[in-house]
Amino acid sequence: MSLAHDLQYAAELARGAGKLILEQYGKVERLTKTHVATTAEAVTEADRASQRFIVAGLRKRFPGDGLIGEESDTGTSITFEVPDVNGRNWVIDPIDGTNNFIAGLGAFAVCIGLLERGVPVLGVVYDVTRDDLYAAAKGEGAWLGTRRLQTVPGPMSDSAVVMMTSNLIDKNERCPAWVFRWLSQTNWKMRILGSAALEAVQVGAGVAHGAVTVNGKLWDIAAPAAIVIEAGGVVTDLTGKPIFPYDLRGYVGAKVPFIAAGAKAHATLLKEVVEHP
Numbered sequence: 021m022s023l024a025h026d027l028q029y030a031a032e033l034a035r036g037a038g039k040l041i042l043e044q045y046g047k048v049e050r051l052t053k054t055h056v057a058t059t060a061e062a063v064t065e066a067d068r069a070s071q072r073f074i075v076a077g078l079r080k081r082f083p084g085d086g087l088i089g090e091e092s093d094t095g096t097s098i099t100f101e102v103p104d105v106n107g108r109n110w111v112i113d114p115i116d117g118t119n120n121f122i123a124g125l126g127a128f129a130v131c132i133g134l135l136e137r138g139v140p141v142l143g144v145v146y147d148v149t150r151d152d153l154y155a156a157a158k159g160e161g162a163w164l165g166t167r168r169l170q171t172v173p174g175p176m177s178d179s180a181v182v183m184m185t186s187n188l189i190d191k192n193e194r195c196p197a198w199v200f201r202w203l204s205q206t207n208w209k210m211r212i213l214g215s216a217a218l219e220a221v222q223v224g225a226g227v228a229h230g231a232v233t234v235n236g237k238l239w240d241i242a243a244p245a246a247i248v249i250e251a252g253g254v255v256t257d258l259t260g261k262p263i264f265p266y267d268l269r270g271y272v273g274a275k276v277p278f279i280a281a282g283a284k285a286h287a288t289l290l291k292e293v294v295e296h297p
Contacts, residue, residue: 023142023157026082026134030176031144031155034130034146037244041115042148044069046124067091070114072100074132078110081219085110088271090239098273105268109135111242116145126150127213133242138265143246145221154221156250162224171253171282172229178207180285183219184232186212190234191275197296220244220280222249230281230289234258238271241278254286255279258293 050062071091078087078174085111089099102109110132115121117128126149134142141158154169156223162169165257172180184201188195202208216236222228224247230240233240245255245264257263258277281289 023134024160025289027142027144027155027157029077029081030132030134030142030144031076031153034132034144035039035155036055036077037073037114037130038146038148040073041070041130042065045121045149048122051112063091064115064118064122066121067115068093070130071112074112074114074130075099082108082110084108086268088112088238090114090237090267090273098186098271100271102268102271106137109268111135111239113217113239113243116217116240117213120214121142124215127215127218129215129218131217131239131243133239133244133246135242135264135266135268138268140242140246140249140264143243145217145243145247147218148234154224154244154247156224156247158246158250160250162251164225169225169247169251171223171248171251172226172285173252173282175284176208176229179205179209180229181209181211181227182289183211183213183222183228185216185219185233185235186214189242196234196293200294201292201296204294216240217244220278221247222254223280223282224248226251229285230279232258232279232289232293234277234279236276236278237273238266238276241276241280244280248280253280253282256286256290258290260290260294 044066086102089112113131130146145154216233219231
């Protein structure tokens with residue numbers, strides 16, 4: 021069954037949410053989520069308004085589907101309304117790059133992904149300030165507007181661009197050795213945008229050879245994974261194991277570290293991460 025109409029609807033929701041949050045860009049107060057156990061993560065009323073808008077739209081069009089969202093109105097939990105973990109479940113990040121949004125740095129995105137049996141089959145990542153909409157659905161191709169996307173076909177080289185998220189402290193509260201190697205002993209072009217989803221879709225768009233996120237969550241990767249995979253890329257965890265199908269049972273916001281890369285670049289990046297922990 022084609023997901024083309026579902027993709028179009030999700031894209032319209034992402035654009036609508038983007039318009040909503042732009043009205044509050046540079047005017048919001050930084051709040052804190054009380055359900056985050058390790059670090060105080062930022063949230064704003066714009067995040068919550070964006071999620072309410074998307075959730076309302078999805079409930080109207082797909083009343084039987086499940087919903088997983090980064091935010092809740094109380095800030096005491098994520099949104100997890102999943103009647104069937106093996107069914108259709110939408111995964112929402114209403115603003116990926118909230119700290120950028122608060123600071124007035126225009127690298128943030130609205131992300132809407134769809135998992136079927138735990139596998140990403142549809143994804144929309146809307147780069148709000150640039151009005152760039154990255155979208156893909158299984159069998160429909162990956163797109164930036166009207167341009168079809170493909171991952172970089174070649175292996176890593178001195179000109180390769182590699183994306184990393186800003187929080188690189190691992191579960192052992194240290195910065196991994198591969199980070200220092202890449203910064204000091206390679207000619208790779210390292211870039212950090214502060215939005216895991218925007219970094220990952222650069223792989224799908226053929227801009228970056230790879231993207232590595234140490235402290236991502238499911239909503240950071242569900243939507244961009246659909247785009248990267250449909251564009252010919254590979255998405256795994258930091259040990260090389262498949263992330264998908266993802267077991268949604270009892271999900272409350274566990275970290276989902278990932279490597280997203282072109283098919284030939286992935287092996288090199290994975291080897292570096294595994295051999296230099």
